Amino acid sequence: MEIIVLPTATDTAVVAADIIEQLVITRPAPVLGLATGSTPGPLYEELTRRHKGGLSFAHVRAFMLDEYVGLPAGHPERYAEVIRREVTEPLDIPLEAVQGPDGSAADLPAECERYEQAITDAGGIDVQIAGIGSNGHIAFNEPGSALTSLTRPKTLNARTRHDNARFFASLDEVPKHVLTQGLGTIGRSRHLLMLASGEGKADAVAAAVEGPLAAVCPASIVQTHRHATVLLDEAAASKLA
Ligand code: F6R
Numbered sequence: 001m002e003i004i005v006l007p008t009a010t011d012t013a014v015v016a017a018d019i020i021e022q023l024v025i026t027r028p029a030p031v032l033g034l035a036t037g038s039t040p041g042p043l044y045e046e047l048t049r050r051h052k053g054g055l056s057f058a059h060v061r062a063f064m065l066d067e068y069v070g071l072p073a074g075h076p077e078r079y080a081e082v083i084r085r086e087v088t089e090p091l092d093i094p095l096e097a098v099q100g101p102d103g104s105a106a107d108l109p110a111e112c113e114r115y116e117q118a119i120t121d122a123g124g125i126d127v128q129i130a131g132i133g134s135n136g137h138i139a140f141n142e143p144g145s146a147l148t149s150l151t152r153p154k155t156l157n158a159r160t161r162h163d164n165a166r167f168f169a170s171l172d173e174v175p176k177h178v179l180t181q182g183l184g185t186i187g188r189s190r191h192l193l194m195l196a197s198g199e200g201k202a203d204a205v206a207a208a209v210e211g212p213l214a215a216v217c218p219a220s221i222v223q224t225h226r227h228a229t230v231l232l233d234e235a236a237a238s239k240l241a
Pocket residue numbers: 034035036037038039040065066130131132133134137138139140
């Protein structure tokens with residue numbers, strides 16, 4: 001695990017974009033793992049700037065980390081929509097090259113198995129982008145998630161629903177259930193880029209990188225990942241020893 005601390009989230013986005021650019025220009029069929037939420041915003045904006053400057057993403061395939069259960073197709077907060085708006089369209093990645101778990105599937109466990117297999121069939125994820133929840137979750141693996149878990153349905157805990165309520169008109173509208181890549185799925189990615197910014201993430205970051213490897217802090221899997229880069233702004237790093 002490598003920890004990089006830079007003054008601002010814009011600075012960390014540049015380093016993350018350098019890593020992704022290197023992948024995209026050197027590999028014939030790169031596979032990216034995409035996160036949603038506020039954290040990767042500056043990274044997606046930096047990649048969009050580079051795309052406008054000539055960096056092609058036409059040969060990229062991508063897999064989303066997670067999805068809400070029950071939001072109708074086209075709902076602006078459905079993660080498939082968020083990724084289309086913030087990543088697929090700005091980077092001109094072909095729509096069919098980006099997949100997520102389908103939170104409207106009739107058989108959710110079967111959909112999770114299909115998704116896990118689709119990642120395997122694509123040869124696995126080269127660079128997985130991830131944020132961290134204020135409670136230490138990664139993707140939607142809430143505290144208590146099995147360290148070897150695969151893509152599966154999960155129930156969001158109260159703190160995560162409260163944190164995500166800012167994207168919805170009210171707390172009641174935040175879905176209670178999600179489909180998420182598991183900690184084992186994320187563990188199989190070839191390079192994990194975990195980004196965090198802001199003081200609100202400082203406790204979770206300290207627990208993830210300096211606490212024990214433990215299900216109580218799912219993001220602590222960064223410590224055992226074969227190649228993890230933790231990119232922090234100074235506020236998110238402020239509780240490190
Ligand atoms: C989103 C995801 C979540 C977020 C986390 C932080 O796809 O998997 O784990 O990364 O909840 O969210 P933000 O970045 O909004 O603080």
